[in-house]
Amino acid sequence: xxxxxxxxxxDEAQPDSVASTLAGLVxxxxxxxxGWLPFDRFMALALYQPGLGYYANHSRKFGxxxxxxSDFVTAPELSPLFARxxxxxxxxxxxxxxxxxxxxFGAGSGALAAGLLDALxxxxxxxxxxDLSGVLRERQRVRLARFxxxxxxxxxxxxxxxxxxxxxELLDAMPVQLLHFDGTRWFERGVASAGPGLVWxxxxxxxxxxxxxxxxxxxxxxxxPQAEAFITTLASMLRRGVAIFIDYGFPEAEYYLPQRxxxxxxxxxxxxxxxxxxxxxxxxxxxxxxxxxxIALAAQDAGLDVIGYTSQARFLINCGLVALMEGxxxxxxxxxxxxxxxxxxxxxxxxxxxxxxxxxxxxxxxQGDRTHRL
Numbered sequence: 001x002x003x004x005x006x007x008x009x010x011d012e013a014q015p016d017s018v019a020s021t022l023a024g025l026v027x028x029x030x031x032x033x034x035g036w037l038p039f040d041r042f043m044a045l046a047l048y049q050p051g052l053g054y055y056a057n058h059s060r061k062f063g064x065x066x067x068x069x070s071d072f073v074t075a076p077e078l079s080p081l082f083a084r085x086x087x088x089x090x091x092x093x094x095x096x097x098x099x100x101x102x103x104x105f106g107a108g109s110g111a112l113a114a115g116l117l118d119a120l121x122x123x124x125x126x127x128x129x130x131d132l133s134g135v136l137r138e139r140q141r142v143r144l145a146r147f148x149x150x151x152x153x154x155x156x157x158x159x160x161x162x163x164x165x166x167x168x169e170l171l172d173a174m175p176v177q178l179l180h181f182d183g184t185r186w187f188e189r190g191v192a193s194a195g196p197g198l199v200w201x202x203x204x205x206x207x208x209x210x211x212x213x214x215x216x217x218x219x220x221x222x223x224x225p226q227a228e229a230f231i232t233t234l235a236s237m238l239r240r241g242v243a244i245f246i247d248y249g250f251p252e253a254e255y256y257l258p259q260r261x262x263x264x265x266x267x268x269x270x271x272x273x274x275x276x277x278x279x280x281x282x283x284x285x286x287x288x289x290x291x292x293x294x295i296a297l298a299a300q301d302a303g304l305d306v307i308g309y310t311s312q313a314r315f316l317i318n319c320g321l322v323a324l325m326e327g328x329x330x331x332x333x334x335x336x337x338x339x340x341x342x343x344x345x346x347x348x349x350x351x352x353x354x355x356x357x358x359x360x361x362x363x364x365x366x367q368g369d370r371t372h373r374l
Contacts, residue, residue: 018052018057018059018281018282018283019280019281019282019283021052022045022046022049022052022053022281022282023197023198023281025045025049025052026042026045026046026191026198026281027193027198029041029045030191030192030193031193035192035193036190036191036192036201036203037190037191037192038177038188038190039175039176039177039178039188039189039190039191040175040176040177040225040226041175042190042191042277043175043176043277043286044175046277046281046282046286047173047175047285047286048132048133049282050134052282053282054282054283054284054285054286055132055133055135055136055173056132056133056134056135057135057282058135059071059282059283061108061109061136061285062074062077062108062109062111066270066271066272070270070271071268071269071270071271071284071285072268072271072285073271074108074109074111074112074168074169075112075168075169075246075312075339075345075349076108076109076111076112076115076168077109077111078335078336078338078339078345079332079335079336079338079339080115080332081321081324081325081328081332081336081339082112082115082316082336082339083111083112083114083115083116083118083119084115084119084324085316085319085320085321085324086112086116086244086246086316086319087115087116087119087120088319088320088363088364089244089315089319089362089363089364090102090116090120090123090164090166090244091120091123092360092362092363093164093241093242093244093360093362094120094123094124094163094164095123096242096358096359096360097162097163097164097240097241097242097358099125099162099163100122100123100124100125100126100163101124101125101126101128101161101162101163101164102116102124102126102127102128102163102164102165102166103128103129103130103154103161103163103164103165103166104127104128104129104130104165104166104167104168105130105131105165105166105167105170106130106131106132106167106168106169106170106173107129107131107136107140108136108168108169109136109139109140109143110139110140110143110144111143112166112168113127113129113140113143113144113151114143114144114147116166117144117147117150117151124150125150126150126152126163127147127150127151127152128151128152128153128154129151129152129153129154130153130154130157131153137153140153141153157233157237158237159237160237160239161237161238161239161241162239162240162241162357163241164241164242164243164244165234165238165241165242165243165244166243166244166245167243167244167245167246167247168245168246168247169246169247169248170245170247171224171227171230171245171247171249171290171295172247172248172249172287172288172289172290173285173286173287174224174226174227174230175226176222176223176224176226176227176265176288177207177222177223177224177225178190178220178221178222178263178265179205179207179208179209179219179220179221179222179223180202180218180219180220181215181216181217181218181219181220181221182217182218183216183217183218185204186204186205186206186207186208187202187203187204187205188202188203188204188205188207189201189202189220190202190203191278197278197279198278198279199278200278207223209221209223209256210223210252210256210291210293210294211252211253211255211256211293213256213257213258214258215256215258215261216258216261218261219258219261219262219263220261220262220263220265221255221256221260221261221263221264222263222264222265222288222289222291223291224288224290224291224294224295227290227294227295228294228295228297228298229298231295231298231299231302231304232298232301232302234302235298235299235302235303235304235354235356236302238304238354238356239356239357240356240357240358241355241356241357241358242307242353242354242355242358242360242362243299243304243353243354243355244351244352244353244364245295245351245352245353246312246315246349246350246351247290247349247350248289248290248348248349248350249264249289249290249291249292249350250289250290250291250292250350251291251292251293251370251373251374252291252292252293252294253293253373255289255291255293262275263288264288264289265277265286265287265288266286266287266288267284267285267286267287268284268285268287269283269284269285290350292309292350292352292374293374295352296309296352296371296374299354303356304354304355304356305354305355305356306352306353306354306371306374307353307354307355307360307362307365308351308352308353308362308364308365308369308371309350309351309352309353309365309369309370309371309373309374310350310351310364310365310368310369310370311346311347311349311350311351311368311370312339312340312345312346312347312348312349312350312351313339313340313341313342313345313346313347314367314368315351315364315365316339316340316364317340317367318363318364318365318366318367318368319363319364321336321339321340324336325337351364351365353365
């Protein structure tokens with residue numbers, strides 16, 4: 001049997017050649033696709049190609065400082081108080097579900113799972129993790145080994161699920177389509193080869209942003225069919241329970257403001273941000289902010305109830321973060337402040353929650369709910 005050149009490249013790739021190997025794979029994929037690759041397909045390869053993509057290779061992703069070799073920090077690594085505050089909402093949701101089952105999508109380093117399991121104790125009887133990255137799965141197994149068989153990893157989604165679903169910084173890493181407006185027409189922006197490198201290339205499209213705005217010539221923005229399809233799939237699985245997602249983004253009236261004409265696509269490497277995903281493939285994260293209106297509409301169309309939407313700061317304060325900080329050390333309080341400060345994570349990050357089959361008045365949205373703005 002003839003060998004697959006892409007698989008051979010995967011088998012032979014070393015850490016210092018991941019970027020060039022992945023770029024070669026992308027160029028072959030472009031050639032197979034007639035010389036042009038839509039950006040969502042490119043983003044999927046850059047992030048998730050086995051052994052090579054950013055989330056599938058062995059580089060360190062999560063950490064508080066660049067010296068650790070990490071690229072960015074998430075709330076669970078920033079402060080253990082994040083998980084302890086979130087656990088208050090999780091406990092209420094688990095009680096409403098009348099079971100102790102949790103599914104976390106995209107568990108990263110396992111820090112959030114560990115914090116929640118510690119805080120919730122026996123309230124969680126089954127903590128399942130869905131993660132596309134085999135590398136991250138193994139790191140999670142090591143970190144969560146002390147919880148024994150209460151933690152397991154799923155290779156496929158259950159047909160039905162009763163319990164609590166959780167995703168922290170999950171939706172922003174789902175591939176997006178890019179649109180470019182030249183002042184008259186809309187184009188879909190994709191990737192083409194140019195010698196040894198990659199370049200942007202546009203093609204006419206019938207796609208449009210979901211919100212009518214006064215788009216200025218030169219606008220580049222994103223649409224999110226994969227994230228919305230994920231929510232639809234989740235809704236088909238969730239029979240009785242609550243789903244909570246925490247991520248950075250805006251409602252669509254803010255997402256598609258004319259002032260945001262450059263879009264939200266961003267890369268992260270060594271705790272620095274840049275806007276060029278076409279270089280250093282596999283060595284940096286690629287993200288786009290979440291259109292929470294689109295996520296909410298997808299959930300509603302699939303039969304879920306939107307039970308809350310607010311800023312991360314307001315959510316955590318509603319869940320008792322202030323009281324938790326009072327009992328923490330000065331260093332712990334300093335780090336926890338970053339979770340709620342408006343100029344850091346407090347306002348940019350939002351929390352949205354859905355439910356089906358139960359009545360719940362969620363604590364995290366008791367004050368400052370913004371569902372009316374979606």
